[in-house]
Amino acid sequence: MAEEKKQPRIGVFVCHCGTNIAGSIDVKAVQEYARTLPGVIVADDYQYMCSTPGQTKIDNAIKENDLTGVVVAACSPRLHEPTFRTATKEGGLNPFRFEMANIREQDAWVHMHDNAGATAKAKDAIRIAVAKAALLEDLYPKSVPVEHAAMVVGAGVGGIQAALDLANAGIKTYLIDKLPTVGGRMSQLDKTFPTLDCSQCILTPKMVDVGRHPNIDLRTYTEVEAVEGYIGNFDITLRKKARGVLTPTEATEKGIVGGGCNGCGDCDAVCPVIKPNPFELGMKPRKAIYIYHPQVTPLIYTVDFDSCIKCGLCVEACGEKKAIDLDMADAFETVKVGTVILATGYDIFPIEKKREWGYKQFDNVITSLEFERLICASGPTGGHLIRPSDGQTPKKVAFVLCAGSRDNTGVGKPYCSRFCCMYSLKHAHQMMEKIPGCQPYIFYMDIRSFGKQYEEFYYRIQDEGAKFIRGRVANILEDAKTKDLHVYAEDTLLGQPVDLTVDLVVLAAAIEPTQGIDPVRKMFGVSCSQDGWMLEAHPKLNPCGTTTAGVFLAGVCQGPKDIPDTVAQAEGAASAASIPIHMGKVELEPYFAQCIEEKCAGCGMCVNLCPYSALALVEKDGKQVMQVTEAKCKGCGTCGGFCPGGAIYMQHFTTPQIVAQIDAFLLGGEE
Amino acid sequence: MAEGEWQPKILAIICNWCSYAGADLAGSARTQYPPDVRAIRVMCTGRVDPLFIMKAFADGADGVLISGCHFGDCHYLAGNFKCAKRMFLMKSILKDIGIEDNRLRMTFVSASEGAKWANVITDVVETVKELGPSPISAFNKN
Numbered sequence: 125m126a127e128e129k130k131q132p133r134i135g136v137f138v139c140h141c142g143t144n145i146a147g148s149i150d151v152k153a154v155q156e157y158a159r160t161l162p163g164v165i166v167a168d169d170y171q172y173m174c175s176t177p178g179q180t181k182i183d184n185a186i187k188e189n190d191l192t193g194v195v196v197a198a199c200s201p202r203l204h205e206p207t208f209r210t211a212t213k214e215g216g217l218n219p220f221r222f223e224m225a226n227i228r229e230q231d232a233w234v235h236m237h238d239n240a241g242a243t244a245k246a247k248d249a250i251r252i253a254v255a256k257a258a259l260l261e262d263l264y265p266k267s268v269p270v271e272h273a274a275m276v277v278g279a280g281v282g283g284i285q286a287a288l289d290l291a292n293a294g295i296k297t298y299l300i301d302k303l304p305t306v307g308g309r310m311s312q313l314d315k316t317f318p319t320l321d322c323s324q325c326i327l328t329p330k331m332v333d334v335g336r337h338p339n340i341d342l343r344t345y346t347e348v349e350a351v352e353g354y355i356g357n358f359d360i361t362l363r364k365k366a367r368g369v370l371t372p373t374e375a376t377e378k379g380i381v382g383g384g385c386n387g388c389g390d391c392d393a394v395c396p397v398i399k400p401n402p403f404e405l406g407m408k409p410r411k412a413i414y415i416y417h418p419q420v421t422p423l424i425y426t427v428d429f430d431s432c433i434k435c436g437l438c439v440e441a442c443g444e445k446k447a448i449d450l451d452m453a454d455a456f457e458t459v460k461v462g463t464v465i466l467a468t469g470y471d472i473f474p475i476e477k478k479r480e481w482g483y484k485q486f487d488n489v490i491t492s493l494e495f496e497r498l499i500c501a502s503g504p505t506g507g508h509l510i511r512p513s514d515g516q517t518p519k520k521v522a523f524v525l526c527a528g529s530r531d532n533t534g535v536g537k538p539y540c541s542r543f544c545c546m547y548s549l550k551h552a553h554q555m556m557e558k559i560p561g562c563q564p565y566i567f568y569m570d571i572r573s574f575g576k577q578y579e580e581f582y583y584r585i586q587d588e589g590a591k592f593i594r595g596r597v598a599n600i601l602e603d604a605k606t607k608d609l610h611v612y613a614e615d616t617l618l619g620q621p622v623d624l625t626v627d628l629v630v631l632a633a634a635i636e637p638t639q640g641i642d643p644v645r646k647m648f649g650v651s652c653s654q655d656g657w658m659l660e661a662h663p664k665l666n667p668c669g670t671t672t673a674g675v676f677l678a679g680v681c682q683g684p685k686d687i688p689d690t691v692a693q694a695e696g697a698a699s700a701a702s703i704p705i706h707m708g709k710v711e712l713e714p715y716f717a718q719c720i721e722e723k724c725a726g727c728g729m730c731v732n733l734c735p736y737s738a739l740a741l742v743e744k745d746g747k748q749v750m751q752v753t754e755a756k757c758k759g760c761g762t763c764g765g766f767c768p769g770g771a772i773y774m775q776h777f778t779t780p781q782i783v784a785q786i787d788a789f790l791l792g793g794e795e
Numbered sequence: 796m797a798e799g800e801w802q803p804k805i806l807a808i809i810c811n812w813c814s815y816a817g818a819d820l821a822g823s824a825r826t827q828y829p830p831d832v833r834a835i836r837v838m839c840t841g842r843v844d845p846l847f848i849m850k851a852f853a854d855g856a857d858g859v860l861i862s863g864c865h866f867g868d869c870h871y872l873a874g875n876f877k878c879a880k881r882m883f884l885m886k887s888i889l890k891d892i893g894i895e896d897n898r899l900r901m902t903f904v905s906a907s908e909g910a911k912w913a914n915v916i917t918d919v920v921e922t923v924k925e926l927g928p929s930p931i932s933a934f935n936k937n
Contacts, residue, residue: 229822762841
């Protein structure tokens, strides 16, 4: 801590950032002002401080002027603090003797029409930064080992890909999913655009791979219960929900040799309880003991304890395998991992909220996901598309795009859900392929066919005979007798109203973040954007990372994406998540709390305030003092904000440093 | 900045993870707001010692803004909540010593709320401009 130090000698470097800063701020005036500040030995400016010549200026200035601190006035420290810390280190100074003044994001860019105001603000910002720089001290990051394991939360196609990549890189990977199987949304789809690959055909091999990969510990029907720790050392408590059925391994552990579930389905046959099947969106029945869908991985039955009446027929039917345990309870286990990937996917927006389209009021208005199940060979109708009202084959079908997406009414979602245009084109194609003489009508705002081979697919569907009507559907009404539907819209290209009678309406409903995901997101300390999707660390430069070190994002949980983009991001996230693990250790920013023992009264208030249990009272020289476990301390400074005796020294955000900043702003300015 | 017009001195202490990022977002979106606020970055609003607020007012600040994450979104679980609880106390102390309590404000701006940050700053500046110079800054001058 506070050793005897020499008088501050500070160098200030003001960046023009092309015209980004220089366009609104008088950089020369700011630079000249900086030179007059107490402690400033050298002040310079440059077009691009982050460029090699800019960084060399810092390097040289430190050596030539024996600087004790460096201030760069440029963009946000959230962008370039690491760059300039490295430059400071190159110059021979401790990298934590660097301070940044944000005169771009929080000055030049937000006061573009007020040059005088922006310039005055830049001067103040530099004065504040110089005051802090004068009090900065040498700090040393703490190096901690990284557990050679990772966790992927959510086993849809994104989670599966991420887990396979990590496992193939030699990392033990826990792949967890709240459902009894892996596969996610993709397993509900029939075909995928624009190649028309069968969704199950391309997904199943990957599902099988995660089931038998030696490095993957697959935990289905499992949720995250609690998260502790930090990058390299997360302790994650998992809730293994009571499945009511033992796997062969579990059975063997219990001494039932040769027992456990082999997926024969004898229990399913005798179970008397019939419930709607959520995988088929309620369009097919399922028993209280069930497999989620025919291709489940792992092939183990699951008891739905919410509907099970515990009659015991299944136990009898199971016989010697003794796989069923109707008294099973949730089990908890804590595992240690170095990094985590969240791949928690999405849900369908409850489109019945858009009352004007009649979903759940009219039988023959369905969602696109219901269409997927109806057209799928393994679906409730064996792949025969029917009208729910009468079981007839529909001939005229209206597809309503942007159903709840790009909707600023406050009911729907303002964003584009990104894949609805393309799957609706695919639906039109599938219909025309299966039902001779049928006519799809596509009501659209814009067709967004942005991906590789997507535009070509759009033309193909046009050529095949689908009719495109550019207009948002205003209203849908039902003919009470025939159950046909009247679709009302304005054709905005012809400038005339449309009243179209169709047999079936398919709503391309918007998507939204998975229901109930917020507690999980918060456990991992990940922020969300205004629409609820998880927030990446930087949209362009760190799209897989989050603000929690060691936690990464893959797939739609970060924002709407189609399958190619999800898999690409999953591979990116897996690569990012494997780096700290392969490095073997990570450096933690040294923003630790320290106790100034002579000031500590041993009251213990800080101990209770610390969210990470990093502080404890210990006996030292006959009195109680606080002691910090640095590896647990994340540097929030809450203890420092509350210590009544000022006995907590918050490294890099010390009380003298912050008070100096306040004084510099309010007392140090030009009058 | 109009010549001769009184410019309030407003200090903002904002957290690194939400409000500072939100303020950066307002920047990248080029959302314009008045230039009267100077920000100091801390990792969490939990770090805000009441001393900082009192020191700012004693130094003649016309307004102080503390801005953190939304409740439940704190990067450090609940630092913002612990800070917010103190704001009531701080406001009542300010009132007792004759400083209008709306010179001190705490807001919650997330990393994705650039537009909200601009609105907050605009509103804080308007509020402080309406109140005029802090009684302490007048006292300091005498």
